[in-house]
Amino acid sequence: MNHSILLFSILASILLFSSCGNSSEKPVQHIQEEKTDLLLDKKEANEKKIQLTKKQVEAMNISFGDFSQIKISKFVSATGTLGLPPNAYSSVSAKTKGFIKESKKYVEGSYIKKGEIMAYLENPDLILDQQTYLEVAAELRFLKQELSRQKELLDANAGVLKNVQKLSAQVDMKTATLKGIAQRLAYLGISVNNLTTNNIVHRITILAPMSGYVTSINMHNGMHVTPEQELMVIVSENHLHLELDVFEKDIALIKADQKISYTVPALGSEVYEGEVHVIGKEFNVENKTIRIHGHLEKKRPKFIKDLFIEAKIWLNDRTVQALPEESIIKDGAFSCIYVAKEKQDGAEIEFEQIKVIAGATDKGFTSVKLIDPISDDKKIVTNGAYYVYAQSKLGEGGEHEH
Template identity: 30%
Template sequence: MKNLYIIIFAMLFIACANEKTNETDVTTTEVDHDHITITKAQFESENMAFGTVSKFDFNQSIKVNGMIDVPPQNKSTISPFIGGYITQTPLLVGSEVKKGQLLVTLQNPEYVEIQQNYLEVAEQLSYLKSEFERQKTLYDEQITSQKNYLKAESDYKSNLARFNGLRKKLQMLNISPARVEGGTISSSVNLYAPIDGFVTKVNVSNGSYVSSSDIILEIVDTHHIHLELSVFEKDIMNIKKGQKILFKIPEASEETFEADVHLIGTTIDAASRRVQVHGHVNNEEGQFIVGMFVEAEIITESSKQMGLPQEAIVGLEDGTYALALENDENDVFHLEKVKLEVGKQTEDAVEILNADDFKNKQILIKGIGMLLNESEGGHSH
């Protein structure tokens, strides 16, 4: 029995030794404090990559929020001058319209009354004008009294004022005074598009009554899209006309778009302590919708400096490091841990102040975190 125990113990010892040997065989990385060795197989399987210290844009910026908008002259709300019942509304939200295009037709007996009043006043005007001129001649010849002359003048001028007022009202209703004078009276009026653009709101349907205070349609001309941004009071002194704006529409796209600061507001909102900044969008083609929320940064200072990608560096307790290639032999990369002096930072890159120390050196720009963090217990920068 004793021999049996010895045999079992020996077998377990050999198995453990083999397992330990196997673990050593699969280890492809040898680590010390300043040098790391990896195989090309590990380099490729972990999708590592080499690069060099190169120039990056380092921008100082102010982060702001805002929305897509258009200038006031590019937005129009359509309301009737005098209320009426909708008889025709051929447009839907999204419809494109041209300036002068028919938008909506309304009917109201009041339109007829206005035209009738205009006709009556027009006919009276001819008589009153003749009477005024006759009384003026008689008065000049001292045949009639001043009283008769002044009454004729008053009647004529008051009627002329009423005539001009009704004529203007017809024009505002898009009714031709000449057609009315020719005997053509219409019970309906048409509203036309004052600008080119797209219908963004339709608030009515056929048969509904709208008053002069109701908005029937809204039209927006999207050819001059711009940004309306809100900048905190503490940042506004750093904003200058012409500065570059980078912005995203987080709810719709991951793409970054460009704009320029065009106008800076001169008043501060008392509640929010913010100032409005107006930006011109460089690419206005189609993808923007008025009212979209935007996240933007206004570039207040920009420079190109030597740097490395963020993923090429690791911050350890005693400094910031990268891994430089010492040599490459027998399918093995020998890497050296090098200390960096860092300056400005962006989301993508870090300025390297001692970049001259790494001229023509290959730097591991992908995979360093796995190697240095495992060996040093550090944390990613």
């Protein structure tokens, strides 16, 4: 709610309670003529008093309490993005040149599993490679048989050593050729274990190299591609982390394993958790910041590349005196709280404004340092402080009524 509207509503409530709670009382006539300086000083002092009737205090649910001793951690604010390490990205490309066929209907943001068929690649050269393999395999079988026969003749003193040596060299060369073709076909995804003239294929599959989300697509059916072309990019969020920029003045406070709480404004106000993992070693001269890398914990936000985040890096916990966040009023350049004597006679309760130094806020409580001490007979307004603040502003307008 707009601050001005809230203040106006509270002022209206106070006026209503004042008029209703005092309708049976006689109006008090303010002194119009100030006869002495003493009377003037007394009037000014009265105008500075903040007073509410006990009925108003009850109706506005104003309650009193004391400081709480709780653990509140200071924090360093930071901004950044959800990032990924280089090995979280994978480019998809064809293993040889050819034409794209039966491309799946992926769009950016689609999730894909490792090993999933993304498209087929057709190329007549694939047929020639398999044909060559089968031909070399047949030649090798013949050479091995001939080598075996020549060795038998040589053992029987009927053969020629030179023929054996020549055949042995040819067997070695054909073996190397065959293994090379087999490795090439295996790289393309064609197994030679059961390859025959009856199962030669004319196309190969393009498979997803890893599981993740598609971030770019540069292929379509009928498109001629080469191994140098990037057809698609897949990102895996398994190694998603925080990339935060911390200002130079705060970097000395940051240590590994400190807790991080962060929000992704574009996705709502939900708070997620993480911790400091690595403190960067490079200083950004332009922005006067250092990069902090943080690990995510438990529940993670939906990943959208380079999405802006706001974070708090929490420093070591310490026990401090604190008050509920709503009991501290920010008024211009300073913060204040309100106190009142625990026991007061009469129909009204008088409040006193105390200036304080507000510190870190955590889980609804704010650490507080007093500028001046509070006497033991006074209690702090822990709920409804804004009503008292509104009454103080009403009093400044000179319209306070009893």
